[in-house]
Each structure stands twice: as C-alpha cells, then as structure tokens.
Amino acid sequence: MTHAIDLSDEHPIGDLTVRTIAMPADTNANGDIFGGWVLSQMDQAGGIAGVERAQGRVVTVAVDAMTFIRPVRVGDVLCVYTRIGRVGRTSMKIHLEAWARRFQTQFREKVTEATFTFVAIDEVGRPRPIPVEGEAAST
Numbered sequence: 001m002t003h004a005i006d007l008s009d010e011h012p013i014g015d016l017t018v019r020t021i022a023m024p025a026d027t028n029a030n031g032d033i034f035g036g037w038v039l040s041q042m043d044q045a046g047g048i049a050g051v052e053r054a055q056g057r058v059v060t061v062a063v064d065a066m067t068f069i070r071p072v073r074v075g076d077v078l079c080v081y082t083r084i085g086r087v088g089r090t091s092m093k094i095h096l097e098a099w100a101r102r103f104q105t106q107f108r109e110k111v112t113e114a115t116f117t118f119v120a121i122d123e124v125g126r127p128r129p130i131p132v133e134g135e136a137a138s139t
C-alpha cells in the first residue's frame with residue numbers, strides 16, 4: 001500500500017517563497033507551534049506565488065489535502081516552497097511544502113504539505129481570467 005506521506009523526501013519541491021522564524025508567541029498548549037500559524041505562512045506564500053502568476057490580486061478559495069507531518073518548534077526556521085499546479089480559467093492550484101530548519105542546526109525536514117486553490121479577482125472581488133503564462137494581463 002502506498003503511504004500518503006513520503007518520509008524519505010530529502011529535497012523540497014518548488015520555489016522558496018517565504019522564510020520566517022517560529023517564535024514563542026506562536027506556540028500551542030503543548031509547547032509546539034500552532035498548526036494555524038503554519039497554515040497562515042503557507043497561505044501567504046501561496047498568495048505571493050498566486051499574485052505573481054495571476055499578475056494581480058488573488059484570494060484563497062480552498063485548502064485541500066493539508067497534512068501536518070511533524071511539529072514545528074520555537075526557533076525553527078520555517079521555509080515554504082510553492083509550485084503552480086493546474087491553472088484554470090480564473091483559478092489555480094498551488095502546491096505547498098513547509099520545511100523546518102531545526103533550531104541552531106543545518107538539519108531540515110518537511111513538516112507540512114498542502115494544495116491551495118487561489119482565484120484571481122478584479123478590483124471589486126469578482127473572478128477574472130488568469131493571463132496566459134508570459135503574457136501581460138489585460139486591463
């Protein structure tokens with residue numbers, strides 16, 4: 001049987017989009033970092049990648065297949081990698097991996113992965129077509 005989580009992954013897939021430090025204020029009652037904080041960093045990374053691809057504003061419409069593989073701890077450097085997946089008319093899937101570089105070490109491991117769907121929106125929040133890659137957005 002194939003396991004959904006590949007613990008043998010050694011290298012992140014995608015572009016490094018967000019890098020930040022997990023701080024004491026982000027901890028849960030167990031002393032680890034809140035999953036919601038990690039999700040927020042991934043949302044921001046996906047948003048940046050989405051804005052670049054859609055050449056303008058985007059919103060998150062769905063979060064799928066989010067898997068928390070290992071905890072993040074205070075002092076870890078969280079690195080979020082993004083990869084654009086399927087692009088539809090106004091929406092796109094962005095695959096995200098969050099890796100933790102453990103506190104005061106060079107050791108890093110994948111802690112969370114997910115697929116987010118972003119929708120390109122116009123100035124009043126309506127879906128707008130995503131430009132063909134490499135072409136300028138129409139005004």
Ligand SMILES: CCCCCCCCCCCCCCCC(=O)SCCNC(=O)CCNC(=O)[C@H](O)C(C)(C)COP(=O)(O)OP(=O)(O)OC[C@H]1O[C@@H](n2cnc3c(N)ncnc32)[C@H](O)[C@@H]1OP(=O)(O)O
Pocket residue numbers: 043044046047048051052058059060061062087088089090091092117119121125126127
């Ligand atoms: C140059 C570089 C600088 C970089 C520097 C940038 C820095 C700046 C970064 C900022 C980064 C911010 C990132 C924050 C991201 C949030 O946190 S946004 C806040 C949370 N999200 C929201 O509030 C969104 C609320 N939802 C909505 O407003 C509306 O539902 C939406 C998203 C506009 C869609 O409206 P709608 O009427 O449902 O639209 P509809 O035409 O039915 O569907 C549109 C598309 O969405 C798809 N869709 C709709 N629902 C779903 C669903 N549940 N699942 C999957 N797909 C769906 C449809 O299939 C369709 O896709 P296409 O076939 O066109 O490809």
